[in-house]
Each structure stands twice: as C-alpha cells, then as structure tokens.
Amino acid sequence: MHVELFIPCFIDQLFPQTAFNMVQILERAGCEVSYNTQQTCCGQPAYNAGFMEECAVVAGKFIKEFSGENYVVVPGGSCTGFVRNYYSKIFGGTDLEQQVIMKAPLFYEFTSFLTEILGIEDTGATLKGKAVYHDACGALRECGIKSAPRILLNKVRGLELIETEDAERCCGFGGTFSVKYEPVSMAMGEQKVLNAIKAGAQYIISTDLSCLMHLEGYIRHHQLFIQTLHIADVLISGAENSILREKL
Amino acid sequence: MLKTRKQIFIEQSREKFSDAEHRRKINHSLLQSDIAFRKGIPQFSDLQSAKKTANHIKRTTIENLDIYLLRFEKHFTQNGGKVIWAATAQEALDAVAGICKEVNARLVVKSKSMVTEEIHLNPFLFSRGIEVVETDLGEYIQQLAGEPPYHLVAPSMHKSKEEVADLFHKKLGAPEGLAPEALTQFARKILREKYVQADIGITGVNFLLADIGGVALTENEGNGRLSTSFPKVHIAVTGIEKILPSVRDLALFWPLLATHGSGQQITVYNSIFTGPRKSGEKDGPERMYVILLDNGRTRLLADPKARESLYCIRCGACLNVCPVFRNIGGHTYNSTYGGPVGSVITPHLKEMKEYGHLSQASSLCGACTEVCPVGIPLHQLLLHNRQLAVKHAARTEKFAWKLWAMACSHRRVLNLAGGHTKNRVAALLFANAWGKNRKLPRFAPESFNQLWKKQR
Incomplete structure (x- = not known):
C-alpha cells in the first residue's frame, strides 16, 4: 500500500527520530511511504489563536500538497483531528472545498491506521516496565481514538499498562495556552505527571508529542524518575527481529 | 497602573497552582461528582440520543425565542401572575425594589439563583435596608463567608467540613467543631424562622414552561418550596434562555439536569409554580412575579454561532470535567458564571475586550463539549470567541x-x-x-x- 506522510511542524523540527520510527514501522508493514518535502504546518496554531486569515493561507498551501489518492499517516491525533474536522469549516464555500471533502478523510493518526487499515495489533516490540497511557485530547475527542493505542501497547512484550482515573484528562499543553497561561498549563501538567508516578509508572506513553513535550519539560526541570515516550518509539523498540517482519 | 482582568486572572491562577490544600479539596470534591455522575448515567438507555433530542428542543426554542417567551407571558398572566421584562440588570433590580416597596418588605428569603448573583441583587437589597437570607445550605455558607458562589450548582464545594464548622462557630455562635449533620440542623433551625418571617421569597428558575405558563424549580433541600410557600410574594428571576416549549419536555430535561448536575436520577424536589394562590387553594403566595432578564443575552442571540450557548441549563457538568476549573477553582474567573460555559458567555454578556482572556484560558481539550447534556459545542465556541477577539489583540x-x-x-x-x-x-x-x-x-x-x- 502506498501512503503519504504528514509530519507535523514541531515533530519535523524537534523530534525527527520519532517520525523516522513511524516510517520504519510502516515500511516493515509493507507500506510504500512518500513525503512531500514542501509541507510545513497544517495551520492549527493560528486557528486556535483565532487568526483565521493566517491559518487559511497556511492550510490552503498544506491541503494542496497531498495527492488525494492515498492514505495520509500522521504521528499525532491533534493535527489529524484538525485537518479532518476543521478544514471543512475553514474552506466551506471556497475553491478548496472539494479538495478538502476528498482529502481530509484520508488523514489517519498512526495507531488507528495500524489497527484499522492495516489490521496490525502486534509490532513485535519489547519494552520492560510499567506505563500509563495518556489519551491526548486531539486523538481521543477529535479522532475518537481510545482502543487502538491500547491494543498495540498491550502486545508489547514486557510492558505493563496501568489505567489511571485521569487517563482522559488534558495534560495542559494546549498550544499557545501553554505560554499564555503558564501557571494553569503547568498545574495541569504537574498533576498528570504526579498521578502517573503515584500509579507506579516508569513511562508516560501517548500518540501526541505536543503533550509529551510539555510533560517532559516538567519532568526534566524537576529531575523526576519517569520518562515520556511517543507510541511510535515504543512500537519500534526491540522490534528488529519482530514477528511483524516474519509475517510479511 | 491598574491591573487588567487578565493579569489578575494569571496572578490568581499562580496562587492556586501552589495551593496544595485547595488542590486536595477540589480533587476530592470533583472525584465525588464524577463517581455520582457515572452512577447516574445508566438511567439513560441511550444517552447520546437523549442529548440530541434535548439539543433539538433547545435549538428550536432559542431560534423562536420571541414566540415562546410571549406564549409564556400570555399563559402565566392568564394564571394570575405578572411578567416583568428587564432589558438590563438595573431594570431587574428596580423591579424588585418596586415590589419590595409596595409590600414594605423587611426580610427576603432566597433559594439558589445564579441570575440574582449576576445582577448583584443581595448587596442592592442590603443597601436599601432589606435583610436577605440565602436558604440553600451551600449559598448560606457562602453568604456567611462573604464570598460569591464557587460553582454553579455546588456553591461551597471548596470548603472542607472543618472550615464550615469554624465559620458557623464564628458567625453564628454555633458550638465549635460541629459535624456536618449537626451543622445542617443548626442552619435549619435559623432558616425555619426566616421562612415564616419573610415578606418575599425570591427564587431562580430552572425551566420556564411556555404552554402552561409555569416555572419549574429543581432543588434538593426543600428550601425552594419553603421560600415560595410562606411569604406572601414570590418573585422568580430568570434569564430569557431558560424557556422550554412544554411541561412535557420536563420528562427529558429533569433527569438530564439531575444526572449532569449532581449524578442523581432525579432531584429530590421538583416544583412547578403556575401563578399565585387561586381562590379555594390553601397555600401559595398572594402574588407571583416572573422577571425575564436579557442583560446581554440578546447579544448572544444575535450571533448565530454563540447563540448555541443559550441552550445551557446550568447543570455545571462542564465545570466538573474542566481541567482548567479543577486547577484554578471557581473564584479565579472573577465572573458570575465560571468554567467553560462562563468563559463562553461572559465576554458576550459583558465586554469582549475585558473578558476575552477567559476564552483564551483553555487548552481546548473538549471535555466540556463531550459532557454537555444539551450538546453545546463549548470548546468550539471558545474558538469562535477567540476569532472575535483578534481585533483586540496586541x-x-x-x-x-x-x-x-x-x-x-x-x-x-x-x-x-x-x-x-x-x-x-x-x-x-x-x-x-x-x-x-x-x-x-x-x-x-x-x-x-x-x-x-x-x-x-
């Protein structure tokens, strides 16, 4: 299967390795992966700040960069949800409306693409330890992703997944919110991290690096013994001689 | 230089960030709400379609608000009540003052009402030498403490039982360290006297019923009933959005409100008032007024997107699930209506320039939208406000x-x-x-x- 990539701007700039890990898993699963090197950002930051004109400029460029013939796989639910659910609002009644109607439903968050489209539940990964899974708001509420990451993580050898009462509670990142309302954002992040530690977790795993980057910032500042991991980084770990590979 | 509302908001948020005791109390209280909510939900065999129906009813009503309000007025007047239209808070206050003067009122008992908080009714009446007593226990506690309500439906949820005992001791001379049950009995004794002495009972409204000209009031303590049955005059104050087409709609809205507000299947007391006492009836007030308050709501109505916020039934569920509310608490908003719905409507009810920061102070997690029993897309309305606020941006x-x-x-x-x-x-x-x-x-x-x- 041919798939196109959308690498969100901050992953492009800050976490390229995670994006490559995702690519590797997709390729091992038999996908032919292509990436339009002109892509930048989906426009969500401006939209969330209320700057519609600036958003439309960037989003208008963005949507044209996809063929509309293949699935688009994204390492994150937030940007996926934005393209899927908000592009039709931005471009309703414009020249781009048809393109949006055709292309937006092709965008898939990585874990839901693995389980729902490729039918993969086990990537053959191994990671020893206890983890909490953080339901990123974009993945959970914009894309309706709840079971896909848990199905995949439950198959990771050595990994014990702990469900906490606050799994679905926002981590407090929220884009520009995290700098405009730093004390609120931090309070939310702090509770998230402390609850994970209290549950005995060594890892906080999520589909979205924006959440994890914010939590990681708190963890590093306070030198706590817990680590954040993107799910692509988990699903690749120790998977060199994986079942997945043998299967294909 | 005077601090802006936004600066005050951020400062107070920072104070709450480092207030471990506040965090403990709120987390405890919200956990109880969550447990109750989860227990209440299974009474709906299909919650999503219940919400959709409620959304449809509210949409139709708000889109035809003029028709339904006039219908209510017609029927309520036929029942012998009087409707007073108040465009502003001042007009509502003047109306109450007029009634107080007519009956020479010295004492007013009140059941829980956010809209009277919105128009600052209590200080207004006090300034005219009229004693006002809040009779909802949570509101009574807040009144004793000299604080506005902390939460739409749980006004004193941020106070521990020890703090309440201490307050009763200091303000009412209650013995020290009373347990919650004893505190309730203590308050009850004082309040019972007040009901009997009061000249006027003022209540809020949960639903206005257009077809029968009725006012539906939901409560758990019986204080609403007592406030409306002893005094000779009953004034119900309400925002114009609280209307439902028919008394039959309560079959859906009562359980929706109860479950989302307090996790109950149905609240303990649900009363419908259809005007004053009629000849041959044994009890009820001699006169009954309904004050229909606009106070900025027609500005929301004029905006096709923001209009959806008028569907709100003030259940408070969006506050309970909001991670921002959980961390900053109810008072940091410094507005009558806190939490997500407050952040949506306050910039419209007041000024976008002054209160626009409330719409920015959200991570847009969407938990509010997910829980809302009447399907208000709250986080999208926050985004809508942000778009409107761009012209005020630095x-x-x-x-x-x-x-x-x-x-x-x-x-x-x-x-x-x-x-x-x-x-x-x-x-x-x-x-x-x-x-x-x-x-x-x-x-x-x-x-x-x-x-x-x-x-x-």
Missing part, C-alpha cells in the same frame, strides 16, 4: 502571526537555520513564558525534512 501578536504565516508558506525558510540557532532563538523568545517550571524542548540538529532529503 500589535506584536498580530505581527507574530503574520511572520508565522510567511515562514510556513515557504518550506526553505524553516530549513534556513540549524538546530543550534533555533535553540538559541527559542530560549530568547520562550524561556520566560514557558520555562519557569519546565525545560524547553531541544531542536534537532536537522529537521525531519532535511534528513529525509539527505537519506532518500
């Missing part, structure tokens, strides 16, 4: 977004500098705003884009 912010759009329109701009330079720029720009309690993330030496081009 020039530097406007410039920054122009610059951002320019950079994101040209891939090569993003690839211009290396990770090292980007780290230095980010440190300059964000060290202060991001980094007091967090380390900044590090830019990779080369972006995915650059690495892909090299490797493929």
